[in-house]
Amino acid sequence: MNFWETITGSDITREHKAFEVRADALPADHRAAWTEIKGHLAPYADFTGRNLTPILDSALGLLEETAADGQSAREVLGDDVEGFCAALAGGEGSRTFRDRWRRQLNRNVARKLSRLGG
Structure with missing residues (x-):
């Protein structure tokens, strides 16, 4: 990969x-599963999405x-495609930027509320 x-x-x-x-x-069910996998993996992408390329390649190979x-496709992926994608992207319960921002926001709101109430 070059600079350009x-x-x-x-x-x-x-x-x-x-x-x-x-x-x-x-086949059609596998294509539908592919579309679903891409959608569920999107939140795990970094700024460029390059981190997902090997994961997508492996999922498509499967x-x-x-x-x-x-x-x-359902025999292989099961009914929880979202959980399957979370496991592919870094383990069950892996954190995304959205999770970190949500946790930070909740912490800030709790801190403000404790100042108002105390």
């Missing part, structure tokens, strides 16, 4: 287009293998 690709994000665009070509070859084996 890093700045413009063209490397990510190219990889994501390749993912979509691979996903288009999947869907491709299971489709080739004749398994349904």
Whole structure:
């Protein structure tokens, strides 16, 4: 990856287009699962989204293998696709920026309320 690709994000665009070509070859239930996985992994992305590229590649590879084996997407992913994605992104219960901001906001509000009440 060169400097220009890093700045413009063209490397990510190219990889994501390749993912979509691979996903288009999947059966319908696997394509639907792919769309759901992308949606649930989005909150775990860093500023550029580069951290998700290997995770998305692995998830798509899993869907491709299971489709080739004749398994349904739900047999592999289960009913909790969101939990599956959380586990892929760094472990069950991993923190996102949104979780940290929420915790900080709650702490600030509690501090202000204790000043008003005490």
